[in-house]
Amino acid sequence: MGLLAPLRQQQAQLPRPPKRLGKQSPRYRFLLNPYRDRRFAICPDCEGRTLLRKVPLVIHVDPLNPVVINKSCRYCPACDLLIAHQDEIEQQLAALFSKRAPEQIGNDYLVLGTLDRDVWKRGVAQPLAIQEMVEHLHDFVEVLELRPAGM
Numbered sequence: 001m002g003l004l005a006p007l008r009q010q011q012a013q014l015p016r017p018p019k020r021l022g023k024q025s026p027r028y029r030f031l032l033n034p035y036r037d038r039r040f041a042i043c044p045d046c047e048g049r050t051l052l053r054k055v056p057l058v059i060h061v062d063p064l065n066p067v068v069i070n071k072s073c074r075y076c077p078a079c080d081l082l083i084a085h086q087d088e089i090e091q092q093l094a095a096l097f098s099k100r101a102p103e104q105i106g107n108d109y110l111v112l113g114t115l116d117r118d119v120w121k122r123g124v125a126q127p128l129a130i131q132e133m134v135e136h137l138h139d140f141v142e143v144l145e146l147r148p149a150g151m
């Protein structure tokens with residue numbers, strides 16, 4: 001058995017396909033890595049070498065702040081697995097919100113999906129409206145979590 005498990009197993013078992021937020025086709029199986037001491041140069045699923053890939057991630061921050069950060073992730077082409085390190089994401093979010101809305105640093109957040117690079121670049125020059133972000137959002141194919149050791 002591999003190390004990865006679907007994060008929302010019960011939802012995954014529903015007969016209907018999961019509700020999509022983004023209007024674009026889903027991309028990537030996604031893992032948010034909570035461990036600072038694991039950087040996944042090796043894929044946890046197939047044990048092949050992962051690549052570094054910079055990807056614009058769309059993140060919903062409570063209560064109502066979708067933001068996009070261009071994030072270096074680990075990527076396994078064989079598994080189509082994208083791995084983002086939680087501590088790095090939180091660092092980038094804190095840096096972003098320290099200018100914009102410091103009272104919201106540390107709020108709950110959820111990584112929703114990815115944007116194409118050209119859309120992300122447009123958003124840097126002129127922040128995207130929420131509706132526009134949803135138009136261009138690629139949901140994840142699947143969101144995964146690491147099985148606790150020994151399971």
Ligand SMILES: [Zn+2]
Pocket residue numbers: 043044045046047048076077078079080081
């Ligand atoms: Zn792999």
